[in-house]
Amino acid sequence: MAKGTDDTIAVRISKALADRIISGAIEPGARLRQDHVAEEFNTSHVPVREAFRRLEAQGLAVSEPRRGVRVAAFDLGEVKEVAEMRAALEVLALRHAAPHLTSAILDLAEEATKAGDKSRDVRSWEEANRAFHRLILAPCGMPRLLATIDDLHAASARFLFAAWRSEWEARTDQDHRAILTALRQGNTESAAATLGRHVQWIGRKPVRTASGATREAFAIVG
């Protein structure tokens, strides 16, 4: 991951915190105390507050005036919401990207798919999956759309890590392959339809809670 050493301190902090929130290192609902964060990063709280605003905009944190910032909570409803938004926007992006896709790009996307299938842990699977989606969508040339999709991917990853906290079973991604085949054949509509379905596929998994009981965990898997 690019460290971005010339970034402003606020950006560095927001990236670091975003990573922790997404990976689940900080629990949903946990308070983010500006002085503590400032101390940890050896800065004052001014850049910390700016970092908080960034996290807020990404939907990773919520802030109440005078009461501080906390890590955004989420429920099944939000998982579905993000999945549907991703479906709508990624389909749009793919329709515009399709005419600009080269076989070189599709080859890279295929490699990303293979890397995902080989992944032994959630984290590397997520990285490969994200790479696949970004590769086939980036040529749409719509920066605002891509930025929005990126934020939604971050939310998806958060749900994913929350559900498959440590265990992960490898599985071959047939959807990705179907999408690539359709794109290679110039069948954009078929690829878009599969992508739309693929992104909305929600995985279910029983998870042991802190109290010992088991509940269903949900996560977007695509």
Place this chain on the structure above:
Amino acid sequence: MAKGTDDTIAVRISKALADRIISGAIEPGARLRQDHVAEEFNTSHVPVREAFRRLEAQGLAVSEPRRGVRVAAFDLGEVKEVAEMRAALEVLALRHAAPHLTSAILDLAEEATKAGDKSRDVRSWEEANRAFHRLILAPCGMPRLLATIDDLHAASARFLFAAWRSEWEARTDQDHRAILTALRQGNTESAAATLGRHVQWIGRKPVRTASGATREAFAIVG
């Protein structure tokens, strides 16, 4: 407009600046100098910086590290991009909102349409148009989706005001009426299709530039 007196200063500033950027009171590309803004609002620059981060997240301003913040510029490509994103997301929202629409809500939406038709200036037309869209979409119960649509509406309004800076000719909005009719008949798909087309309708208009020449101006009109 709700003044939000209990808002934090940063929020107040960001709302005031957003209004100016959207209305065109500040030119695209103009620099936003934190000390000047701070002086105007009788504060220090700390809340101003936070306001800038909010504007950045909304896509109304762009910031380059150490070089300051400027009002986001836009071109025809971005107008189209925002229109397509709105089409995709508003259609999604409408599909979810449709089952929860009451005739009371649809009556309010019809009033908003009439108010739009009667508007003598862009500003009040935009307000009525925004009210219409929000009324029929809000019952979808997807907060993240609605927040994203709101930001896109702000961008749309910006393009609109830039093109129709002062003059505005009244016109009856047939699309809004067609959408309401379809919704009243329970024909969600027809309403969604019309909405998707409606949002992407881009108006064209010759505009006199500062140098005296005329160029085409473009704006989303829906």
Place this chain on the structure above:
DNA sequence: CGATTTAAAATTATAGATAATTTCTGTTTT
């Protein structure tokens, strides 16, 4: 006279300090 370097002014980014608000904790009251 135009290009380039240098110096000054303006501006951004961060730090440290202060006032106001909220949260926490222990105690009292019913």
Place this chain on the structure above:
DNA sequence: AAAACAGAAATTATCTATAATTTTAAATCG
């Protein structure tokens, strides 16, 4: 024992001050 209530501690939001960087303007050189 549960609820209500102080008072103390912690935390947020803001202000003033300082360091670092960029922009502007002037001056110098080719």
